[in-house]
Structure formats: structure tokens, C-alpha cells
Amino acid sequence: MNEGRPQDPAAPAVFVKTYGCQMNVRDSEAVLHRFLLRGYRIARSEEEADVILLNTCSVRDMAEEKACGKMAALRARKRLHPGLILGFLGCMAQRRGAELLRQFPEADLVLGTQKFHEAPNLVERIRASRTASAARSSGEPLRILDVEAEAGSQNQIRDHLPFSRKASAFVSIMQGCNMRCAFCIVPVTRGPERARPMEEIEREVRALADQGVREVTLLGQIVNLYGRREFPTVRGRSPFVQLLERICSVPGIARVRFTSPHPIGFRDDLIAALRDLPALCEHVHLPVQSGSDRILRAMGRGYTRSRYLGLVDRIRAAVPEATLTTDIIVGFPGEEERDFAQTRALVEEVQFDQAFIFRYSPRPGTSAAALGAQVGEEEKRRRNQELLALQDEIALRKAKRLLGREVEILVEGESRKSPHRFQGRTRGNHLVLVRAEERWRGELLPVRLVETTGHTFYAEPVLAEEPAS
Template identity: 80%
Template sequence: MKDGWQRNPEAPAIFLRTYGCQMNVRDSEAVLHRFVAQGYRIARSEEEADVILLNTCSVRDLAEEKACGKMTSLRARKRENPSVVLGFLGCMAQRRGGELLNDFPEVDLVLGTQKLHKAMIQVERIRAARAAAGPGSPSESLRILDVDAEPGSQNQVRDHLPSRRKASAFVSIMQGCNMRCAFCIVPVTRGAERARPMEEIVEEVRQLADQGVREVTLLGQIVNLYGRHEFSVRDGRSPFVQLLERVCSVPGIARVRFTSPHPIGFRDDLIAALRDLPALCEHVHLPAQSGSDTILRAMGRGYSRSRFLQLVERIRATLPEATLTTDLIVGFPGEEEADFAQTRSLVETVQFDQAYIFRYSPRPGTSAAARSDSIPEEEKLRRNHELLGLQDAIALRKAKQLLRQEVEILVEGESRKSPHRFQGRTRGNHLVLVRAEERWRGELLRVRIVETTGYTFYAEPVFAEEREERLLGVPTPPAPGR
């Protein structure tokens, strides 16, 4: 497929909106690939689409509300053009199933997480049935629900859309989770933990490198537990570390990342890999969820506060330059003020570079949802704001340490907020904006940080002659502001 693969105005158009995590983003790309291979073009908006699919998330109630609200707004589109195919995909589709067909009579398709690879086939069935029935036939003449499990479905997320000088890509290496944390719906929506074959993953990365991709991020619900049921430990190295070694050795791949790991699977071999594999980036996302032993036990996390802090110490002792990010939940059932204070204390002690902080949202089907000691919403909101304020201050203080420093970024392309800037990331996953110059797209670029908001950095390129002058002691003029 060439760069002009979506320009045929006569082809049917698909619009796919994605909610939730990077795994959903990766799933959506694999779904779109199958439509493009069938001759569809990707619509720029819902208004020009013949097929509109929502790839949904169930991790929090708000994510489901957004998807349902969007589908409600599409009713007018369906009234204008009854031939439009509407569908729910992914985690909410898996969890709610036929309920969505009942609640949304305009919806034609509901596909669960293990059937995403069949989205194109099912849409074609619906469109063919309508064409055979002729104009004026009931729009609900064929409605499809498929949320059954399918063996080997984890191996279907392997195809990527062609893209001009694509710098980075997500690679799904496993599906599902066996942990059963009290707050988490993932084992319900994604199924049991199951890994892709190692050789297939490495071959996918090789193909991406051949297309010019410089960075890959390996994805899994608990990514560092990859292959523990399918592969053996070798020379003290887990299957995940074995995979990292192979991926990092693929020619053309300059950077490798992974997300999200679990603290209980973060062992010495993985810490050593972060130190010893040059392509493996110095960024560790380590979800803590809480700083209270009482709440960690109630969550079923499998580690204590002290064990988490010991892990942080081991990582930083081995890799002092590593950036450390985390996930935190406030307002879990039974969380007393003293428990929240322990989470505050953890944030102050660790000094995370960034923290994703969420108010607890009860999910049907999880053990925590049945608890009667829920925290009032206004108290959740207070704790959320308080913890965000603390973390923002820490992030800004740490970010200022990078001012006037030279770093290397991988230039990804246009910034989502500024059309005149390109964005890229450091090895530590800091988001950096530079002026837009096409020659930098997809390239590793040395830049100097000149300004920061705490989470976004602004930079100017550092050219080879300037670096040579600095090494010789020639003063460098101050970089212009943004």
C-alpha cells in the first residue's frame, strides 16, 4: 500500500473513534488495516463516513459514558442516512454485550475484544444484507452481536497502517490478565492472560524497522509477565527479558519501551536489562495505585508499600537517570484519611516525574464494587485535586532541572496543539516541542531545552557545528524564546 492509500473518493469510508489505553489505540489500527486492505478509505470525520465504529473502554465509568454519549449523538446521522453502519467494539462491548443493542436500536454491530479482527467481515455482511434487501428495507434487518471467546485472538493484532515516515509504533505482545485486582475490570473484558509467539513479535518489529520505524513500545495488560505460561526462564532471564533482548537487537530499532508492568513481576533481570540494553529507554512506568498497606491489601495488589519503595530504590541505584511514572487511585472503598496521607507520603518520598491520578470508579463484576464502605464523590474529588497539586509541583521542580540541557528526541510529527511545531520524546518520555521542519520528521534530533510547563518542554535544535564549538569552549548565544 502506498502513501495515497486513502485518497480514492469513490471507496466506502470508515471512521473509528478510540477511547482508553494504548492497547485500544493499537487494536484500532489493526482493525483499520483490515478495512483499508479491503479497499476502504479512512474518513476524516463522521459526516463523510459510511461506517462509524467506536472502540470502547470500561476501566472507568466516565469512559463508558463518553462512548454512549457519542453514539447517542450519532442518531441524527443515522436518521439522515439509514445506510450508515454504526458499531461498538472493544471492552464496553464485551462487558455489556446485547444490552447495547437494546439500549441503542440504531447500532448494527457489537464486537467484543476477542473478535476485533472480524470487524471488517461483519460490516461487509451487514452492508451486503442491506444491498440485497434493497432501498427502504429496515435498517435493523441484520444486527450482529459477537462477544464470545476465540482461541488465538491475541495473535490477530499484528498489522499496521502504512504511514509516511512513521517514527514509532505500538506492538501488542499479549492479551488478558490473571491478576484480579479488586478495582479492575480488565480480566472480565480482556480474558485470561495469553501471549503471542516470540518469533512473530520479533518479525513484526523487523517489518516495522524496514518501513522506517525507529521506536517500538511493547504493550500488555501486565507486560512484564509476558510468556510466563508459554516459555521457560533461561539463564535467570524471564521470557519478557528474552523478548526485550531480541527486539532491541533488531537492526534499525533505536528505542524500545514497554507498558504497563506490575511491581510484582519487576525482578532483577528486568532492572539489569534497563541498564545493559542500549536501545531500552530509561523510563519506567510503575503503577503504585496506593501508598497505604491497608488499601493495597484490599486492592489485592500483592505487594506492600515497603516492597514498592525497595523496588524504586533498586531501579534508581541501577539506573539513576531513569524517569519514573505511576498510576494512583484515590477514594478506593474504605480509604480513610490516614490511608490517603500514606499515598501523599509515597508521592513525596518517590518524587515521580509524572503520576496519572484517578478517582475510584466502581466497575460491575469486580470485587470492590460490592463493598458498602464507598467514599463520597466530593471527598474523592478533594483528594484527587490535593494529590494533583502535589504531583504538579514535583513535576515542575524536576522539569526545571532539564532547562538548558541537551537531550535527544525522536521527532514524531505535528504537535496536536500547535500546527507550527513538531513533537518528539526524550528517551525518558518527556514530551518536547520544536519548530516544524519536514527534514526532521522521523529523525533522532539533538535539542536544547529552553522552556517548560512541567509536563511539556520547548526546545531548539543543536546542530553539529554548535556542539563542536561548545566542546571547544566557544560561548553559545541564548536560545530565542517561543
Template identity: 85%
Template sequence: MNERRPQDPTAPAVFVKTYGCQMNVRDSEAVLSRFVARGYRIARSEEEADVILLNTCSVRDMAEDKACGKMDSLRARKRENPGLVLGFLGCMAQRRGGELLQEFPEVDLVLGTQKLHEAPDRVERIRAARAPSSASSPEEPPRIVDIGAEAGSQNQVRDHLPFTRKASAFVSIMQGCNMRCAFCIVPVTRGPERARPMEEIEKEVRSLAEQGVREVTLLGQIVNLYGRRELPSRQGRSPFVQLLERVCSIPGIARVRFTSPHPIGFREDLIAALRDLPPLCEHVHLPAQSGSDRILRAMGRGYTRSRYLELVDRIRSALPEATLTTDLIVGFPGEEEEDFAQTRKLVESVQFDQAFIFRYSPRPGTSAAARADSIGEEEKLRRNHDLLALQDEIALRKAKQIVNREVEILVEGESRKSAHRFQGRTRGNHLVLVRAEERWRGELLPVRIVETTGFTFYAEPVLVGEHEEAPLPTPPPLGR
């Protein structure tokens, strides 16, 4: 793998803080890569940064509140250092636009989702206006807002940070969404579906493989609908399955994942691909959102409870060992106790390995936000805790079934919580911790699971090369 190249300590430093989904994580990396190409260095913290950009999320109120709270905390830093450039990027920037400049006088830049690639140009313009000129005084720096649409913007999320040693990478294959679910702001913030050319995606993945990346995750708002308007189906295979076949054939790519799909686009050709393409991991994230037909209709999801359960059965028939995860919303407007009970029954029936459970948050500009039959926050919180408790019980029971089994993990690097451990993931996307050994970084490592919290697994390596590894010391008590 390529090693990280030392950065020029005298170069201006940029810091990007990311909120929200994997697509925002990928966008932030693409933005940083463009700054690095301009000669900037990546700041290790806000304190050493000359430019601080917040890449924002609008899916829920809480995500926006966090970004606004962070910008509030930067006001003092801007007063101490008037040359500091502050900016909002991404979905909240797209939704709120110029009003963010009014709310935050310290902010210099607001760039929407289709303009992220222009961040270095806009920052350079702001910094140049502040620099002393031959006229002895700098001009008044501009405050820039750009949330316009741009044709081909989906093709701009292609650059990765150079000379970083990583085992896995996100690859954006499309932008936008045409579904218009009643609760979702994404069609407003990301625009309509736009697919990248298949050849460009393949070229990007080949380049990543040459840099030592072993696993790629293909990203899209509804990833399995990739190319449905721009590209033809061939021999009964959708454009997305054709793309999967091409990516899975790239030398060096040992694992391929994708997120997030929609149940209505999950056809037999995709199930067959999961079964037949060896690099394609046995992990399916399948958002259900609700177990009530009445609420699913109100949400505009396009499927019924029974169709969802039939799809789960088809996936598990083809992939008995598949890990199945989901998204669920509680407290959608008009959700009665019986509707919530149906969601509980869906969770009990499917036995998800993991579920991301959210309280409904009204988003301005969505059809659900205009409904008068909202659910009180206290009741939403009760349902949220109740469903979480049920899912935690299921997850722990399923996780214990993996203890003492041998599995393969891709070692990603240092654990976020323990300096003496590395973390990796199974093909089923279970997070596994092993002791830190530099030679394992970026490698596929066979391990034996020895303990679990239900969400995190502790393991010891087995049979590395021709020598059996010594067992790990007893892991620390869970929760430490």
C-alpha cells in the same frame, strides 16, 4: 519511510474513534488496517464516513459515559443516512454485550475484545443486506453481537496501517490478565493472559523497522509477565527479558519502551536489561495505586509499601537518570484519611516525574464494587485535587532541572496544538516541542531545552549535521 498512498475517493469510508489506553489505540489501528485491506478508505471525519465504530474502554464510568454520549450524538446522523453502519467495539462492548443494542436502536454491531479482527466481515454482511438486490428490495439488515472468546485471538493484533510515515509504533505482545485486582475490570473484558509467540513479535518489529519506524512500545495488560505460562525462563532471564533482548537487537530500532508493568513482576533481570540494553529507554512506568499497606491488601496488589519503595531504590541505583511515572487511585472503598496520607507520603518520597491520578470508580463484576464502605464523591474529588496539586509541584520542580540541558528527541511530527511546531519525546518520555522542519520528521534530533510548563518542554535544535542551527525565537507565553 514509506509515504501515504492516496486512497480511492469512491471507496466506502470507515471512521474509528478510540477511547482509553494504548492497547485500544493499537487495536483500532489493527482494525483499520483490515478495512484498508478490503478496499475501504479511512474517513477524515465522522461526516464523511459510511461506517463509524467506537472502540470503547470500561476502566472507569467516565470512559463508558463518553462512548455512550458519542453514540447518542450519532442518532441524528443515522436518521439522515439509514445506510450508515454504527458499532461498539472493545471493552465496554465486551462487558455490556446485547444490552447496548437495546439502549441504542441505531447500533448495528457490538464486537468484544476477542472478535475485533472480524469487524470488516461483520460490517460487510450488514452493508450487503442493505444493498438493493435482484429481488428489488434489500433484506432486513442483521444486528450483530459477538462477545465470545476465541482461541488465538491475541495473535490477530498484528497488522499496521500501510504507507503511513511514522517514527514510532505500538506492538501488542499479549492480551488479558490473571491478577484480579479488586478494582479492575480488565480480566473480565480482556480475558486471561495469552502471549503471542516471540518469533511473531520479532517479525512484526522487523517489518516496522523496514518501513522506517525507529521506536516501538511493547504493550500488555501486565507486560512484564509476558509468556510466564507458555514460555520457559533461560539462564535466569524471564520470557519478557528474552523478548526485549531480541527486539533491541533488530537493526533500525533505536528505542524500545514497554507498558504497563506490575511491581511483582519487576525482577533483577529486567532491571539489568534496562541498564544494559542501549535501545531500552530510561523510563519506567510503575503503577503504585496506593501508599497504604491496608489499601494495597484490599486491592489485592500483592506487594507492600516497603517492597515498592525497595524496588524504586533498585531501579534508581541501576538507572540514576530514569524517569519514573505511576498510577494512583484515591477514594478506594474503606480508604481512611490516614491511608490517603500514606499515599501522599509515598508521592513525596518517590518524587515521580509524572503520576496519573484517578478517583476510584466501581466496576460491576469486580470484588471492590460489592463493598459497602464506599467513599463519597465529594471526598474523592478533594483527595484527587490535593494529590494532583502535590504531584504538579513535584513535576514542575523536576522539569526545571532539565532546562538548559541537551537531550535527544525522536521527532514524531506535528504538534497537536501548534501547526508551526513538531513534537518529539526524550528517552525519558518527556514531551518536547521544536519548530517544524520537515527534514527532522522521524529523526533523532539533539536539542537544548529552553523552557517548560512542567509537562511540556520547549527546545531549540543543536548541531544538526555539521552546522549549528540558528536559535528559535522566544517561545510564546506558557499556556497559550
């Protein structure tokens, strides 16, 4: 992660590479802000960095493998530049701790999820120890491990880079999770559920609006359970809905999103908010994980297939234009072909706009990792591909129905694949590409959808006619 503005070229440079979810992206930005306050500059690449930190993910084994592979690849660079400081941050650092220092002797720092705000201080300690060791020409280099819990750590992820020029921003409203789903490592890596005060969140959003941000996405592991232990329900409105009302009323914020909710706790007050709050976008990411009651029970999800489908019906009845996306795991231990068939049938019935489909990955420390009847990798791969093909068909069919429609997008900036196009998203979270014109950056732009791949739309701007001279 890097951001560009004139910075002191003599200052030490830090580079943060982020793996995983939006919460990790948000955490990395907060870490970089802390380094700026300590006089560092943000490196444009690993090659110019004096400090390289890997902000890691533990949700799936592949995410950990990528981070470990990157650290191993950095060994050669450290041999050439012995003063380079390398570190692990985040979920994998929290889970594996001292093991990472043993496995990677080139790593100087392992910092857990409740200590992000300490990263600059600890890096400075490491740099100072090296200077002292060099002066003495002796001594082992200082290496630091800190994965301890810290009260109030959820309130530390609040600062944003002051020069990012972003039209949208992530806002962390809580940390941790108490649900204990059988497949999920997050309660171990992020700790118990902890909410930030509503007033602090609102102040953060107001400051973002003052910087030109038009859209915020509220982040929480189970975002709709925000504040359920800290704040009371008021007139039938949960703390999360109360927070949504406050954020949707902030001047300058045109759009509000949230991710990810859980079907448990997704009640009528939240459905009413989706219907009634103009700034709240008509997009719900609602993880289902499986369409089989037997597997849902083994996962510890706390709802049944019929309850999930009933929730979908209530959302669509209240907000007919809502887009619905989901997460699905195939190959959970004990999943038989009949269970997979029920998941496939649920996908066909719901007609999701998008689905993120994952092969089950055993995570040490979760109850599912100890279960028997693990599904073979080849079978997991087959089920994954079959479900992906089905969802791609559904997405393309639904997307084609939108062609010719006029929609509003928030123009985010350059497309990742083409410098000649800008990308933006509809209120329903569809990705849309338009030709690049600087005057549209950060603006809400009406466009007409003219082409689609099923996952990406191409559009032409709908511009007001110039007045006749």
C-alpha cells in the same frame, strides 16, 4: 482515527473513534488495516464515513459515558443517512454486550475484544443484508452481536497501516490478565493472559523497522509477565527479558519502551536489562495505586508499600537517570484520611516525574464494586485535586533542573496544539516541542531544553556547524 493517502473516492469509507489506552489505539489500527484489505478507504472524519465504529474502554465509568454519548449523538446523522453503519468495539462492547443493542437501536454491530479481526466481514454481512432487504422492500435490518472468546485471538493484532509515516509504533505482545485486582474490569473484558510467540513479534518489529519506524512500545496488560506460562526462563532471564533482548537487537530500532508493568514480577533481570540494553529507554511506568498497606491489601495488589519502595530504590540504583511515572487511585472503598495521607507521603518520598491520578470508579463485575464504605464523590474529588497539586509541584521542580541540558528527542511530527511546532520525546519520555522543520520528522534530534511548564519542555535544536566554504 484516520490516515491520509490517495484512496479510491468511490470506495466505502470507515472511521474508527478510539477511547482509552494505547492498547485500544493499537487495536483500532489493526481494525483499519483489515478494512483496507477489503477495499475500504479510511475516512478523514465522521461526516464522510459510511461506517463509524467506536472502540471503547471500560476502565472507568467516564470512558463508557463518552462512548455512549457519542453513539447517541450519531442518531441524528443516521436518520439523515439510513445506510450508515454504526458499531461498538472493544472493552465496553465485551462487558455490556446485548445491553448496548437494546439501549441503542441505531447500533448495528457490537463486537468484543477477541473478535476485532472479524469487523470487516461482519460489516459486509450487514451491508449485504440491507441490500437484500431493500430489494424485497421488507425485513428487519441485520444487527450482529459477537462477544465470544476465540482461541489465538492475541495473534490477530499484528498488522500496521502501510502509509502512516510514523516514527514510533505500538506492538501488542499479549492480551488479557490473570491478576484480578479488586478495582479492575480488564480480566472480564480482555480475558485471561495470553502471549504471542516471540518469533512473530520480532518479525513484526523488523517489518516496522523496514518502514522507517525508529521506536517501538511493547504493550501488555501486565507486560513484564509476558509468556510466563508459555515459555521457559533461560539462564535466569524471564521470557519478557528474552523478548526485550531480541527486540533491542533489531537493526534500525533505536528505542524500545514497554507498558505497563506490575511491581509483581519486576525482578532483577528486568532491572539489569534497563541498565544494559542500549536501546531500552530509561523510563519505567510503575503503577502503585496506593501508599497504604491496608488499601493495597484490599485492592489485591500483592505487594506492600515497603516492597514497592524497595523496587524503586533498586531501579534507581541501577539506572540513576531513569524517569519514574505511576498510576494512583484515590477514594478506593474504605480509604480513610490516614490511608490517603500515606499515599501522599509516598508521592513525596518517591518524587515521581509524572503521576496519573484517578478517582475510584466502581465497575460492575469487580469485587470492589460490592464493598461497603464507598467514599463520597466530593471527598474523592478533594483528594484527587490535593494529590494533583502536590505532583504538579514535584514535576515542575524536577523539570526545572533539566533546563539547559542537551538531550535527544525522536521527532514524531506536528504538535497537537500548534502547526508551527514539532513534538518529540526524550528517552525518559519527557514531551518536548521544537520549531517545525520537515527535515527533522522521524529523526533523532539533539536539542537543548530552554523552558518548561513542568509537563512540557520547549527546546532549541543543537545543530552541527556548517563547514566553512
